Amino acid sequence: MVRGIFALRETFSGLFMKLFASAAVAALLLANPVLAQAAPKPAAKVTGQLAQLPDVDIPYTKFTLANGLTVIVHEDHKAPIVAVNVWYHVGSKNEPKGRTGFAHLFEHLMFNGSENFNDDWFKALEKLGATDMNGTTNEDRTNYFQNVPTAALDQVLWLESDRMGHLVGAIDKAKLDEQRGVVQNEKRQGQNQPYGQVWDVITASTYDADHPYGHTVIGEMEDLDAASLDDVKNWFKQYYGPANAVLVLAGDITPAEAKAKAEKYFGDIPSGPPVMRQKAWVAKRTGSQRAEMQDRVPQSRIYKVWNVPPYGSADAAYLNLLGDVLVSDKTSRLYQRLVYTDQIATNVGAGVSESEIGSQFVVTLTVKPGGDVAAVEKAFDEEFQRLLRDGPTPEEVAKVRTLNLSNFVRGVERIGGFGGKSDILAESQVYLGSPDAYKVGLERIRGATAAQLQAAGKAWLSDGDFTLTVTPFPTYSTTAGVDRKTMPEAGPTKAPAFVKLERATLSNGVKVILAERHETPQIHLGMLFDAGVAASAGDKAGLTGITTSMLTEGTKNRDGLTISRELAQLGAGIGSGSGQDFTQVTLNTLTTTLDPALAIYADVLKNPAFKPEDLDRLKKQAIAGVQQAKQNPQAMSSRILPVLTYGPGSPYGQLTTEASLASISRDDLVRFQTTWLQPKGATLVVVGDTTMQALLPKLEAQLGGWTGAPTKTKAPVQAPPSKGAVYLIDKPGAQQSVIAAGNLLPPRDPNDQAALDAFNTLFGGDFVSRLNMNLREDKHWSYGAFSGVRDARGSRLFLIRAPVQTDKTAESFTEARKELTDIIGPRPVTPAELAKAQNSLTLSMPGNWETGDAVADSIGELVNYSLPDGYFDEYPADVRAVTVESATAAAKKAIKPDELVWVIVGDRAVIEPKLKALKLDIKVIDADGKPVQ
Known part of the structure; x- marks a missing residue:
């Protein structure tokens, strides 16, 4: 389970960032030995059988307090210390739009003191002899952990419970501003590092903005600036209650002692509100996308990313093993080919960055100074495709299984910290619902076969890759500049000239206005009828809109789906809409497809079917639209203001309601259409790549036989209300x-x-x-x-x-x-x-x-x-x-x-x-x- 490679994606409390960065680099060295320069020795001949490794079991006792706090206890009396690990099931994926970085900002605030210990957390912990202490935030959870002497456990539980249940009163603007500044400097520091802006680009390129993982954990500067005191306090109240938390106590403690202490210190804290849980959302991608960026780095680097299944899934485990086949030791495929044999790269990495609702398979290839980026990518593609095509060998599978299981065994020697017993128990409970869920993953590793690894690779890594290439930023120079003290004056502007208009009239009375524009091969047509919303005055409010919308729902010759399909094949589109005094039906088409598109357009204008089933569907949609508008503050004001200013009796002051829409019948549509949407006196506006000489015969052929005259109305002049x-x-x-x-x-x-x-x-x-x-x-x-x-x-x-x-x-x-x-x-x-x-x-x-x-x-x-x-x-x-x-x-x-x-x-x-x-x-x-x- 190669998790150390991606440890730097987590965000840490600033005080101990350096410590954990070093730990992450150490993990990277263990899992990815490309940083070492010694030449690899030939791989020892091994069989496909798994090396004999002990079974791993982390005994535990689990109970839940009345307020919803899940408590997990593991006894380990080898030293008089206890690991205290609190996981809150909240991370950056819970952040609403415009509030990115909240989870990480709050992690910092929780180290700044609570209502009954309003001082820096580390001041209390360091004097107790605490070790392995910090807090981290990722997309899915926020955790706080420390190992403390058994004698200091009560004090630490008092502190942890105080910041869980009594934090809001200690948060003030000074603390918020202080930690906001700390986090923003952390972000600047990260971006200032070589390749420091890579994950901003990868995140934005591999997830849509509306995906829970569509923004970085550390957040955006403007969102951090916008965080108010009320925002922060409401965030705490929503997510940091006991019912959304797991407390793990591992070490020199018994379950009975743990239960008594948990009840004593945490039992009086209210549970907190319900929290929405996002289920798996892998966001699998298709095709290949690429991006390039420059950075002040000494070497070019290539990143390749695929969106893959979430933490705890079988394929995530198999893909992790497949990543180890590529990069695990000096004999692994990518190291041997790119670093040792071809000597075109100095560093390679591969593995799964696992997250709760979706993960990413990431490959990194660092090109040797001055090397050929294309050659490195070509060599990678050859090795990668060979692995997907042929699968790993039994010897490779045996090696990576042993590597993963042995790393797991080494990790659980510790009771705390990353990969320690308390960490594994908490992670398994929070993400998978059971403290011993890790065993499922271990068994998958034990039983993994070459065929399973190959199948997972083909399923998830054959398509949907994103490639980011980072190259060194060149050295540039400047020339003499302009006078910056005086802005140049704008030069004389050419008077705007409107297009020249040509006019004609069809045999049925339709007026035609043409504006020629030959820059692009497209044509816009808009039939203007002298009837808008006001035309339905005294009738059923909403009738004009329903009638115009129904025009494209089907004719006597085509149903709505046929119209849509035929228009799409022609690269054309028909639309309709109404203003206060006019209704317009438009056609946009390419010059080359005008003839067939015009035939459909004419059919829509002349032969609306007004099928009852289409009307019923459209009315339901319109009623839903009204109901939505009545919940939208801006739409609510837009609906009501005209009614109150014009008065409900005015043609301009009609209010469309659910009842008025529901009452509209097919007969109403037919009556409105035959009364108002008629050719005589209508105006067809044409703009585009044609001439009147070429256009008129086409219009006459399609529209000339369409006859009818509309009713005329006088525009209403309204007396204003006597009083506001x-x-x-x-x-x-x-x-x-x-x-x-x-x-x-x-x-x-x-x-x-x-x-x-x-x-x-x-x-x-x-x-x-x-x-x-x-x-x-x-x-x-x-x-x-x-x-x-x-x-x-x-x-x-x-x-x-x-x-x-x-x-x-x-x-x-x-x-x-x-x-x-x-x-x-x-x-x-x-x-x-x-x-x-x-x-x-x-x-x-x-x-x-x-x-x-x-x-x-x-x-x-x-x-x-x-x-x-x-x-x-x-x-x-x-x-x-x-x-x-x-x-x-x-x-x-x-x-x-x-x-x-x-x-x-x-x-x-x-x-x-x-x-x-x-x-x-x-x-x-x-x-x-x-x-x-």
Whole structure:
């Protein structure tokens, strides 16, 4: 069981890092003798029979306290010492996103004193004559261990139990900041070593970010910086209770004495909450992936990694033995070939880094100084593939079995430390559920055959390899630099020019607008219908969305799966969606596949089947989407704010609910489609690699026979509410509150649109806007706050939204309200702010039109709001013409403090008292806008 090779992957308490690093190097020397320079002697001739080795048994007594603490006792009276080993079943795999490094950071904190011994742990232990003492953290567990004289056992158990049950009160900000700094320096120290950043790259390259092993044990700097006192205390409360721990006492002690002492010192500690257990997640990979990096190292090194089964599995044991066949002593295959015979490498290593839910088989090849990396890899591949193809010899299997078993025997001579009896008993219990589970592994080693090793190798190492090559960083030099005191001025910019538009009309009344773009062989088509969410006013909320979604679920000629398959074969895609006043059905296809893709597109537009079974499935999905939205604070505010500002009777203020979706029938879909989604008056926007001459015959052939005229509606102009209000939606346990506010604006007016855009950009539309800079950059209460205008042909909605930390909800409300009132009052738009907004709006225009889809969206804006073709060509001049006075006037037009409707979503029990202290008239509603007492 070659575990010493990978000992340095664990993270140790900083005080004893040097000691254990030396131990790990010693283990590496024993298991991987490539560091020695003597030439290997010829292997002695041995048979395939296992050398005679004694059976290994570690007698134990196991019991569980009433609070869930598992206690394991092993008697060994050869010396008056006791090994105390506490394992907590928590490691880096338990860390949530954004909190990497927590397990290791907490390991450090637990050495800094508890409530009843608020001093450094080692001060107490060293004066007792303790040996072999430390703590480590890996992906799966955190452990603390020490060997102490029998006479000092009570004192050590008192200390261990005090930090298990009485630690929170001793953790303060000073200790957190101190240990945060220690850990960050540990990380810097590790990365500063030769090859020190290798495991960062390997971890990110061999595991997805959402895998429990998808981040390093030591964590990321920013996550460590973000760790708050409450975060740390909550982490302890979650994972460090007795029910999530194992205590092993090995040495000069009897089970009766151990039980009495365990009850005495640990029995009064509450169990702690339930803990989720991740089962095996091997993350087997396919194919071969590679990465290269440079480092300040003297020699190149090659790492090869495969994801393999977890600790305790049969294949992990066999792969470990196979690694020893490659690298175990001077006669092993890789050493003989690469180091001794070819002399192209100075160091080789191979083995399994075992973990609880998945392991990794790792090979390291250190190229001789100035050597050929490719030659080393080629030689390795030849030896490796030969081993997988032919399998190991009986003599090799006998050798590595004996090596593993003898190393195990040597390890259990000790009661503590890595590989000692207490360590083995704890590991077997925590990972495999029984203190003697190690015996299963030993028996697998005893009975391992060449065929089993070969089969495991073929199953797990024939595919899915990741190769990282580290090469020395070259020596570079610099040249004379530029003047760093003065930033160069930006040169003159070319005025943005919108694409040239061509227009035509099909025989059935469909208007066609074409923008040619021949840079890439692709075409975007978007059929715009004069009917959006507002078209279903007075009908069933959600009908527009369900109808448009159903278009791609099947036609009279193709079912949904057929549509999907045919489009995929053509490299094409059809999508649909609705805004307030329009519905769009799009086709994106390659120029070469336009004809067959257009036939499918036409079929979707003309012949929707609206099958009841598809409708039932889609309604269930939509209902699930509503239910999810009612649990998401940002989605909750987005659903309710329009209803409260427009009013539930407005076409723009409809609220889609589970009931409204459930009530939609096939007849409703047919009626909506035949009423609204008809060709006469619709506009087909085409952008891409074609010409009108080539396009029109194709469109006429596919769409010309499609007839029908839609109903026309007038865009609603809504009278704003007479008085603003503050609404609160309770989201118990929410980690953030969401503050949203809005009021209604008149319909779009081309004469002041540029001024409105400039005002919104500087107020909340850009990163450097007032609202975001206040709540994010200055106060650090929000990740981002913004403002915008929800466009419509009728009355529009000006809104702001800011997710903020829960304990700053009232303060954030006050700041947001102040920003809204200040810009139309004591702190109006400044010339500098306006200039910045004007640059942002105009200089970004060419970049905003980089893709055909983006150009199509802008053409759609022209169509939906009846704007002239030259609107975007004139827009930069309109923006540049905005003055401080006109921008301020636009702000006053947009912001009506007395009409603002506020929606705050958060943990009511936490945020309501401070909100009420602001003298707000708060109305509490549920996620559907209904009053709550």
